[in-house]
Amino acid sequence: MIAEVTKSIVRREFKSYFASPLGYVFLIIFLFAIGYVTFEPGSGSFFLMRQADLSSFFRYVPYLFLFLVPAVSMRLLAEERKSGTIELLLTMPVTEAQVVFGKFLAAWLFVAVALAGTFPLVLTVIYLGSPDLGVVILGYLGAALLAGAFLAIGIFFSAISKNQVVSFILGVVFCYVLLMAGSPPILGFISTFLPKFLVEIFESLSIMNHFESMGRGVIVIGDLFFFALMIGGWLYGTILLITEKKSN
Amino acid sequence: MIEVNHLSKRFESIMAVDDISFAAGKGEILGFLGPNGAGKSTTMKMITGFILPSDGEALVCGKKVQEVPTVTKGLIGYMSENAPLYDDMYVEDFLRYAGELRQMAADKIEAGVNRVIDLCALTSVRYQKIETLSKGFRRRVSMAQALIHDPEVLILDEPTDGLDPNQKHEVRTLIRQLSGNKCIVLSTHILEEVEEVCTRAIIIAKGKLLYDGTPADLKSKSKQHKLDDVFRAITTGESVQGVNL
Numbered sequence: 001m002i003a004e005v006t007k008s009i010v011r012r013e014f015k016s017y018f019a020s021p022l023g024y025v026f027l028i029i030f031l032f033a034i035g036y037v038t039f040e041p042g043s044g045s046f047f048l049m050r051q052a053d054l055s056s057f058f059r060y061v062p063y064l065f066l067f068l069v070p071a072v073s074m075r076l077l078a079e080e081r082k083s084g085t086i087e088l089l090l091t092m093p094v095t096e097a098q099v100v101f102g103k104f105l106a107a108w109l110f111v112a113v114a115l116a117g118t119f120p121l122v123l124t125v126i127y128l129g130s131p132d133l134g135v136v137i138l139g140y141l142g143a144a145l146l147a148g149a150f151l152a153i154g155i156f157f158s159a160i161s162k163n164q165v166v167s168f169i170l171g172v173v174f175c176y177v178l179l180m181a182g183s184p185p186i187l188g189f190i191s192t193f194l195p196k197f198l199v200e201i202f203e204s205l206s207i208m209n210h211f212e213s214m215g216r217g218v219i220v221i222g223d224l225f226f227f228a229l230m231i232g233g234w235l236y237g238t239i240l241l242i243t244e245k246k247s248n
Numbered sequence: 249m250i251e252v253n254h255l256s257k258r259f260e261s262i263m264a265v266d267d268i269s270f271a272a273g274k275g276e277i278l279g280f281l282g283p284n285g286a287g288k289s290t291t292m293k294m295i296t297g298f299i300l301p302s303d304g305e306a307l308v309c310g311k312k313v314q315e316v317p318t319v320t321k322g323l324i325g326y327m328s329e330n331a332p333l334y335d336d337m338y339v340e341d342f343l344r345y346a347g348e349l350r351q352m353a354a355d356k357i358e359a360g361v362n363r364v365i366d367l368c369a370l371t372s373v374r375y376q377k378i379e380t381l382s383k384g385f386r387r388r389v390s391m392a393q394a395l396i397h398d399p400e401v402l403i404l405d406e407p408t409d410g411l412d413p414n415q416k417h418e419v420r421t422l423i424r425q426l427s428g429n430k431c432i433v434l435s436t437h438i439l440e441e442v443e444e445v446c447t448r449a450i451i452i453a454k455g456k457l458l459y460d461g462t463p464a465d466l467k468s469k470s471k472q473h474k475l476d477d478v479f480r481a482i483t484t485g486e487s488v489q490g491v492n493l
Contacts (some may be wrong), residue, residue, distance in 0.1 A: 004348075004351065005348065005349060005351055008345065008348035008349060009349075012334075012337075012345050016334070016336050016337075019336035019337070020336055083332050083335070084328065084329075084330060084332030085332045085333065085334055087293075087298055087328045087332060088328065088332055088333070088393070089349070090298055091296040091297065091298050091321055091324070091326045091328070092321060092346070092349040092350060093318040093319070093321040093322035093349070093350060093351060094318070094349055095318060246298070246299075
C-alpha cells in the first residue's frame with residue numbers, strides 16, 4: 001500500500017535521528033523523565049494509590065510529549081528548507097505527499113521506539129499485581145495516537161518556518177491549545193469572543209478528552225476517528241503549505 | 249529535448265523571468281549566461297518542476313512539466329546552486345538514497361553508484377560523511393547524484409562556482425565527456441566557461457532573453473574578440489567601444 005519510495009524516505013529519516021545526538025538525547029530524557037514521574041512521591045502517586053496499573057504513567061505522557069514531540073518534528077521540513085535540500089528532494093520524481101507522509105511516519109516510528117522503551121514499567125506492574133492488560137494496551141495505543149497528532153501538528157509548523165526554534169515554539173503552543181481545548185481556562189477565554197456552538201466544537205477538539213477516553217480501556221470509534229482526522233488534517237495542511245512555500 | 253515556450257515567473261511585483269522561449273536538443277550543451285539575479289536559476293527551477301511558472305510552459309522530452317511533473321523529473325538530472333546535500337549521510341548511502349528516490353531497481357542502484365563514484369572521482373571519499381567534505385567534493389557528490397540514473401537531460405546550476413582552477417577544469421572535462429547523447433543546460437557567469445564548454449549560449453538579463461547563438465558568433469561581435477565587452481553591451485544596453493551588436 002505504501003509506495004517503495006515512501007519507504008526509502010522513512011528509512012533515511014528514521015536513521016537520521018540516530019546520526020545526530022537528537023535521537024539519543026530524546027530517548028534518554030524521555031525514558032528518565034517518564035520513569036521518574038510515574039513513581040514520583042506525591043499525592044496520587046503510584047505507591048499511594050496501591051494499585052498495580054499504569055494510570056500515573058499515562059497521566060504524565062501528554063505533558064512530556066507536549067515538549068518532546070515537537071522537538072522530534074521541528075527539523076523535518078524546516079531543516080530541508082534552510083539547507084536547500086528541499087530542492088534536491090522535490091526535483092526527484094516524488095510527490096510532496098510522499099515526502100510529508102514519509103517524514104511523518106519516520107518520526108512516528110521513532111516516538112514508538114521511545115514508547116516501547118518504557119516496557120520495564122509494564123513488567124513492574126505485572127510483577128506487583130495483576131493489571132488489566134487490555135487497559136494497558138489501549139493506553140499505549142492512545143499514547144501512540146496522541147504522539148501522532150502532536151507530530152502532525154509539529155510537521156505543519158516545521159513547514160511554516162525555516163527556523164527550527166520558531167517551528168518548535170509554534171508546535172508546542174498549538175499542541176498545548178489543542179491538548180487542553182476542553183479545560184476551563186481555555187474554554188473560558190475563547191467563550192469571551194466566540195458563540196456557544198463554536199465553543200462546543202472547539203471543546204470537542206480536545207486531544208486530552210479523547211486520549212483519556214481511550215485510557216479508560218474503552219475503544220470508541222469516535223476517538224479513533226478523531227485522531228485519524230487530526231493527523232490527516234494537519235498532514236494535508238502540511239502538503240499544501242510545502243507545495244506553496246517550498247521555493248521561498 | 250527541452251522546449252520552453254513563453255515562460256514567465258512573477259514574484260509579487262518582480263518579473264523574475266519574462267516571456268522566455270528556447271529549445272535545446274540532444275548533444276547540445278547550452279550555456280545560460282547572465283548577471284546575478286537575471287533569472288537563470290528561476291528558469292532552471294521551472295524546467296525541473298521545482299517551481300511553477302506564472303505563465304507559459306516547459307517541456308522535457310515532449311512531456312509537459314506542469315502536467316506530469318513526476319515523469320519529467322525522472323528524465324532530468326539536476327544539480328542545484330550551492331550543491332545542497334544531506335550532511336549527516338555518508339557519500340555512498342546518499343547516492344544510494346538518490347537512486348531509491350529515482351525508483352531504480354536495486355541492482356541498477358548498485359551499478360549506478362559504482363559508475364558515478366568512478367565518473368566523478370569519489371572513490372577516496374566513498375565512506376566519508378558528507379559534512380566532512382571540501383567544497384570541491386561536495387560539488388562532485390552533487391554531480392554524482394544528478395547522474396545516478398544516467399538521465400537524458402542534465403541541468404546544472406553554476407556547476408563550477410567556488411571551485412579552484414583545477415577543479416573547474418575537471419568539471420568542464422566531465423561535462424564535455426557527458427554530452428554526446430544528452431542534452432545539457434548549465435548556468436554560469438564565467439564567460440570563458442561558455443566558450444570552452446558550450447555549443448550554444450543564451451544571455452538572460454532582468455528576466456528577458458537577449459541573445460541566443462553560438463559562443464563564437466558572440467565573440468565575433470567584438471573587434472578585439474573580448475567576450476566581456478559583448479556581455480556588458482548586451483546585458484546593460486550601453487554602447488561599449490569596439491562592440492557591434
